[in-house]
Amino acid sequence: xxxxxxxxxxxxxxxxxxxxxxxxxxxxxxxxxxxxxxxxxxxxxxxxxxxxxxxxxxxxxxxxxxxxxxxxxxxxxxxxxxxxxxxxxxxxxxxxxxxxxxxxxxxxxxxxxxxxxxxxxxxxxxxxxxxxxxxxxxxxxxxxxxxxxxxxxxxxxxxxxxxxxxxxxxxxxxxxxxxxxxxxxxxxxxxxxxxxxxxxxxxxxxxxxxxxxxxxxxxxxxxxxxxxxxxxxxxxxxxxxxxxxxxxxxxxxxxxxxxxxxxxxxxxxxxxxxxxxxxxxxxxxxxxxxxxxxxxxxxxxxxxxxxxxxxxxxxxxxxxxxxxxxxxxxxxxxxxxxxxxxxxxxxxxxxxxxxxxxxxxxxxxxxxxxxxxxxxxxxxxxxxxxxxxxxxxxxxxxxxxxxxxxxxxxxxxxxxxxxxxxxxxxxxxxxxxx
Numbered sequence: 001x002x003x004x005x006x007x008x009x010x011x012x013x014x015x016x017x018x019x020x021x022x023x024x025x026x027x028x029x030x031x032x033x034x035x036x037x038x039x040x041x042x043x044x045x046x047x048x049x050x051x052x053x054x055x056x057x058x059x060x061x062x063x064x065x066x067x068x069x070x071x072x073x074x075x076x077x078x079x080x081x082x083x084x085x086x087x088x089x090x091x092x093x094x095x096x097x098x099x100x101x102x103x104x105x106x107x108x109x110x111x112x113x114x115x116x117x118x119x120x121x122x123x124x125x126x127x128x129x130x131x132x133x134x135x136x137x138x139x140x141x142x143x144x145x146x147x148x149x150x151x152x153x154x155x156x157x158x159x160x161x162x163x164x165x166x167x168x169x170x171x172x173x174x175x176x177x178x179x180x181x182x183x184x185x186x187x188x189x190x191x192x193x194x195x196x197x198x199x200x201x202x203x204x205x206x207x208x209x210x211x212x213x214x215x216x217x218x219x220x221x222x223x224x225x226x227x228x229x230x231x232x233x234x235x236x237x238x239x240x241x242x243x244x245x246x247x248x249x250x251x252x253x254x255x256x257x258x259x260x261x262x263x264x265x266x267x268x269x270x271x272x273x274x275x276x277x278x279x280x281x282x283x284x285x286x287x288x289x290x291x292x293x294x295x296x297x298x299x300x301x302x303x304x305x306x307x308x309x310x311x312x313x314x315x316x317x318x319x320x321x322x323x324x325x326x327x328x329x330x331x332x333x334x335x336x337x338x339x340x341x342x343x344x345x346x347x348x349x350x351x352x353x354x355x356x357x358x359x360x361x362x363x364x365x366x367x368x369x370x371x372x373x374x375x376x377x378x379x380x381x382x383x384x385x386x387x388x389x390x391x392x393x394x395x396x397x398x399x400x401x402x403x404x405x406x407x408x409x410x411x412x413x414x415x416x417x418x419x420x421x422x423x424x425x426x427x428x429x430x431x432x433x434x
């Protein structure tokens with residue numbers, strides 16, 4: 001209850017700040033009317049939660065940039081992740097905009113909708129932008145304009161299977177599921193042979209519909225369209241799987257990290273799309289189970305793509321006094337060389353193709369399961385597509401969709417009724433944001 005109260009309170013604050021921002025407009029020192037920068041200037045640079053562990057790295061970037069640009073000073077501000085939206089909205093409303101801001105891609109739409117950000121393709125050259133993966137740029141493009149510079153992310157998903165449970169169920173662990181239909185088929189067989197074990201915790205969410213190539217929005221993003229016969233057929237697979245044990249009985253839980261059946265307790269045999277960090281979690285919490293885990297490629301839908309949920313970006317507020325210099329600093333921070341150095345400090349993935357071609361990513365020796373996962377992730381990077389729809393209240397709408405799917409899996413609604421009700425909620429929200 002406390003978390004909901006906090007969330008509602010935060011939402012109210014954000015709405016008020018957005019309203020204030022919309023009412024006041026963007027201050028005049030925007031990207032179209034930058035200040036002259038003949039003399040020394042200071043750029044305010046916001047990051048999210050990097051000071052504690054990566055202070056030396058960020059300070060090194062700043063010192064290198066300042067040395068090469070004697071007329072520029074960087075003022076670094078590190079902001080807690082849960083506060084960055086509120087602080088940025090407050091700064092914009094107060095006319096005290098920072099110049100370069102680290103934002104999660106899922107949070108971009110609210111600032112794009114308020115016309116608060118400068119398109120970076122108006123500040124950087126096409127050759128500069130071509131350095132970044134096109135599939136990542138696509139997810140940051142709104143109405144044909146690139147609104148953020150891609151930075152780092154957790155990398156493509158991986159798959160995992162419990163080889164011991166596979167063998168006990170009479171399945172070949174060397175032939176893991178390659179798609180949704182196979183995963184559900186394997187799960188059904190596993191539950192038939194091992195009654196206390198389920199297939200997976202795969203849930204019919206928006207991300208899987210995207211992977212399946214099913215449209216979510218109309219081309220103009222004004223209507224939700226995920227209640228067609230094809231969408232109904234897709235969700236019906238999960239309803240059937242829920243009844244047979246191909247997906248777990250506890251998958252209807254709201255908190256994924258607290259689902260009652262999981263790989264660690266060996267009540268689930270398959271993970272179709274997992275972050276690689278979960279390998280380390282299993283190794284720490286269930287070392288005996290970790291020995292049985294086989295890392296596999298992630299499940300792909302019919303679209304042949306791997307959705308990537310959220311990447312870290314750098315944006316330039318329109319109210320920046322020095323937008324061109326800010327964009328140049330963002331380009332420097334996200335350069336192939338600087339991203340490579342960052343990737344060597346922490347297991348993250350870069351947004352630039354050149355970085356991923358470095359021997360650090362292509363010529364490492366595979367000694368551990370984490371190495372196997374990394375090899376799979378590198379090879380599937382070009383199939384990754386940003387899972388950002390680019391609409392207001394996106395996370396709330398995804399939560400509302402999930403709630404309808406829980407009702408469908410529990411038999412409280414038919415698939416068609418659940419999808420129709422979700423479409424109605426989405427369209428009401430989309431209409432209000434237009």
